[in-house]
Amino acid sequence: MEPTTTICTVVAIDHTALFYTVCSLCERTLPEPNTAASSLIRCNYCTFTGSTQCKRMFRVLMSVATETKVFVVVLFDRAARVLFGCSAQHFIDFTNIHPLCGETASKILEGEMLKVTLSNPKNGNAQHQRVVSVVPLKSGFRPLIDTLTELYGVRADC
Ligand SMILES: [Zn+2]
Numbered sequence: 001m002e003p004t005t006t007i008c009t010v011v012a013i014d015h016t017a018l019f020y021t022v023c024s025l026c027e028r029t030l031p032e033p034n035t036a037a038s039s040l041i042r043c044n045y046c047t048f049t050g051s052t053q054c055k056r057m058f059r060v061l062m063s064v065a066t067e068t069k070v071f072v073v074v075l076f077d078r079a080a081r082v083l084f085g086c087s088a089q090h091f092i093d094f095t096n097i098h099p100l101c102g103e104t105a106s107k108i109l110e111g112e113m114l115k116v117t118l119s120n121p122k123n124g125n126a127q128h129q130r131v132v133s134v135v136p137l138k139s140g141f142r143p144l145i146d147t148l149t150e151l152y153g154v155r156a157d158c
Contacts, residue, residue, distance in 0.1 A: 004118050005118075006115075007115050008064035008065060008113075008116055009066075009114075010111060011063035011065050011070060012062070013061065013063075013106045015102035015105060015106045018088075019059060021057075023043040023046060023055075024050075025043065025046050025047075025048045028044075028045045030043055055089070057076070057088050058075065058080030059076055059080075073128055076130065079132065079134045082143075083134065083143065085145040086145040091145065094149075098148070101148050101152065105144045112136060112138065113136070114134050114136055116131050116133070117134075118130065119132050
């Protein structure tokens with residue numbers, strides 16, 4: 001199916017799971033590291049083994065409402081950055097200082113009107129339509145990190 005473009009309103013984002021980890025060599029998804037600090041992460045696709053060199057990327061589940069239905073879409077890194085205004089790692093660093101900012105981010109986005117282009121999952125296992133591009137419709141839309149930085153009173157570049 002061809003990608004479809006639609007106007008929708010944000011209902012919420014799942015702020016409990018905003019990220020996934022990719023291999024810093026081949027950028028494929030890595031298994032989540034377990035909590036033990038000494039645990040090594042092994043990539044299933046290449047020779048990478050490590051504990052610190054993996055990269056975090058955005059994978060955001062977002063409930064949206066159109067005129068006719070409410071449904072969940074998934075935003076990967078490129079689309080999510082439009083809304084967040086920063087890299088996943090930057091947002092993680094910010095969350096480490098301000099643990100509630102994921103929840104706040106969801107509240108800030110609530111009711112935001114977006115024009116989204118959705119593609120249907122290519123493989124049958126994926127549950128959600130994927131956002132391939134997103135354009136906030138509000139004039140003067142501010143990325144989440146800007147609003148959060150203002151709320152929490154921290155400079156964006158620290
Ligand atoms: Zn790899």
